[in-house]
Amino acid sequence: MAVKLLCLSLLLALLCTGWTKQQTCLLSASNCDECIQSGPECAWCTAPRSDVRCHTSKGLRRAGCHKSYVYNPQGAVQVVKNDSSTEPAVAKTLLLQPQELSLRLRPGVSQSFPLTITMPTDQPVQELTMDISNVPAGVNITFSSITTGNPLLIQVNVVAAQCPGKSDDSNQNRTGPWSSLITPRGFSLSVMLEITLECQCDCIRNREENSPTCSGHGALLCGQCACYESYIGQNCQRDTDSFSSPHEDYCRSGPNAPVCSGRGQCVEGFCECEMRANPEERYSGRFCECSNFDCPYQNNRVCGGHGKCMCGQCICDDDWTGEDCSCSYETASCMATNQQLCNGKGMCQCGVCKCEPPYAGPTCENCPTCENTCVKHAKCVECRAFGMGEKRDRCDQECSYLSVTMVDTKDDLPQTGGTTALCLMISPEDSCIFYYTLSRTSSRQQSTVARARKCNSRGLK
Numbered sequence: 001m002a003v004k005l006l007c008l009s010l011l012l013a014l015l016c017t018g019w020t021k022q023q024t025c026l027l028s029a030s031n032c033d034e035c036i037q038s039g040p041e042c043a044w045c046t047a048p049r050s051d052v053r054c055h056t057s058k059g060l061r062r063a064g065c066h067k068s069y070v071y072n073p074q075g076a077v078q079v080v081k082n083d084s085s086t087e088p089a090v091a092k093t094l095l096l097q098p099q100e101l102s103l104r105l106r107p108g109v110s111q112s113f114p115l116t117i118t119m120p121t122d123q124p125v126q127e128l129t130m131d132i133s134n135v136p137a138g139v140n141i142t143f144s145s146i147t148t149g150n151p152l153l154i155q156v157n158v159v160a161a162q163c164p165g166k167s168d169d170s171n172q173n174r175t176g177p178w179s180s181l182i183t184p185r186g187f188s189l190s191v192m193l194e195i196t197l198e199c200q201c202d203c204i205r206n207r208e209e210n211s212p213t214c215s216g217h218g219a220l221l222c223g224q225c226a227c228y229e230s231y232i233g234q235n236c237q238r239d240t241d242s243f244s245s246p247h248e249d250y251c252r253s254g255p256n257a258p259v260c261s262g263r264g265q266c267v268e269g270f271c272e273c274e275m276r277a278n279p280e281e282r283y284s285g286r287f288c289e290c291s292n293f294d295c296p297y298q299n300n301r302v303c304g305g306h307g308k309c310m311c312g313q314c315i316c317d318d319d320w321t322g323e324d325c326s327c328s329y330e331t332a333s334c335m336a337t338n339q340q341l342c343n344g345k346g347m348c349q350c351g352v353c354k355c356e357p358p359y360a361g362p363t364c365e366n367c368p369t370c371e372n373t374c375v376k377h378a379k380c381v382e383c384r385a386f387g388m389g390e391k392r393d394r395c396d397q398e399c400s401y402l403s404v405t406m407v408d409t410k411d412d413l414p415q416t417g418g419t420t421a422l423c424l425m426i427s428p429e430d431s432c433i434f435y436y437t438l439s440r441t442s443s444r445q446q447s448t449v450a451r452a453r454k455c456n457s458r459g460l461k
């Protein structure tokens with residue numbers, strides 16, 4: 001039980017951190033490498049035509065990128081050498097298993113493997129210290145023991161902090177492989193780790209030359225076209241040699257469209273979009289036709305602060321939806337006191353109950369016009385307003401919940417509709433009829449009663 005509880009709280013903690021984590025993927029990444037380097041959760045869509053390229057796996061799926069096109073490397077551990085002892089029962093030397101591994105590390109995603117250390121039988125089992133050498137900068141190797149004794153089983157965790165920045169190119173060997181050694185202190189035997197950082201997209205190697213997607217004039221890699229010389233365009237559809245028109249025409253989205261949508265400069269047939277005063281805001285697209293701020297605003301924030309703006313469209317964070325990401329999937333605010341969503345009389349949309357008529361109120365609990373409401377309060381209205389009727393003697397005890405206002409005639413009663421209902425009562429005592437309204441404000445039931453009663457009993461019968 002205790003273990004189960006622990007797991008539950010761990011799970012909650014994980015969910016909660018996931019909930020608050022800011023989206024960090026470089027949505028404007030121009031290529032796969034740039035994208036996967038922008039964060040451990042960032043994935044690239046390799047589909048030939050996709051408006052959204054760089055997002056979380058979930059975000060890409062939501063933007064219509066099929067699962068089979070979502071590229072999100074997580075690194076891997078490969079055991080290269082794992083010989084077991086050939087010696088019989090009495091081992092004279094230290095034995096390490098495995099002896100050699102190859103690790104691909106996606107920065108931010110940790111890898112682990114078990115390491116078995118068998119001590120020579122003639123040596124006392126003591127505390128072991130592990131020395132690690134030749135570890136590349138930013139890579140952290142930690143150990144945790146699984147079992148003690150001999151053999152000793154330890155878990156080795158390896159994680160890289162981040163991909164080397166562009167400025168680190170003094171060292172051209174930036175992503176490895178590096179050969180690192182783990183050596184139990186006092187021994188000469190080591191485990192060799194060949195570490196490679198996964199900062200480059202594998203899909204670059206699957207280069208499809210003369211791809212039909214690139215109009216046969218370019219190579220398709222990671223879903224994008226790399227056009228051959230003299231061809232331009234997202235699908236290499238334009239041949240710059242066959243155009244005698246000035247380069248500026250390649251910077252127009254249509255024959256009469258403004259150059260670079262009026263948001264940039266045309267440089268040799270390519271738009272260079274202008275910068276915005278706010279560094280968070282930028283234009284993008286072949287013709288600078290896209291931006292990351294021309295999206296619906298909600299509460300003064302683009303996409304309600306719950307999504308990213310991509311070329312005029314909000315890509316909502318998890319748990320939010322709607323054109324402006326203002327709609328939460330959360331339903332707690334729709335829960336009525338009877339633990340039913342919207343009291344079972346409506347739909348919870350964007351955290352707000354849409355009640356079926358005539359139900360109303362935040363959780364559809366009010367129904368002033370429901371027939372039984374008039375009947376339910378009639379006797380109390382009668383005694384509070386006229387001191388008459390069945391409840392006359394118990395009025396103070398039973399009807400104090402009702403606050404009554406008197407007006408002269410039916411015409412002076414408040415407008416009905418919404419949360420206010422018009423009711424009519426025939427007093428059994430004298431067959432007179434009177435009109436009143438019922439309405440509910442916060443928790444108080446209110447009634448306005450027309451003082452004028454109609455007592456033409458013959459007419460009524």
Ligand SMILES: *[C@@H]1O[C@H](CO)[C@@H](O)[C@H](O)[C@H]1NC(C)=O
Pocket residue numbers: 079082083084097098113114
């Ligand atoms: C190495 O081989 C042993 C069996 O000889 C196996 O139990 C162990 O899991 C292997 N280690 C790894 C890291 O694959």
Ligand SMILES: *[C@@H]1O[C@H](CO)[C@@H](O)[C@H](O)[C@H]1NC(C)=O
Pocket residue numbers: 140141142
């Ligand atoms: C390595 O990881 C451990 C445990 O997460 C942490 O305490 C330590 O600061 C890290 N070291 C480096 C150099 O990042």
Ligand SMILES: *[C@@H]1O[C@H](CO)[C@@H](O)[C@H](O)[C@H]1NC(C)=O
Pocket residue numbers: 173176177178179
């Ligand atoms: C990187 O450097 C290591 C030695 O530090 C070498 O073994 C390896 O081959 C180099 N990799 C590349 C791609 O040059």
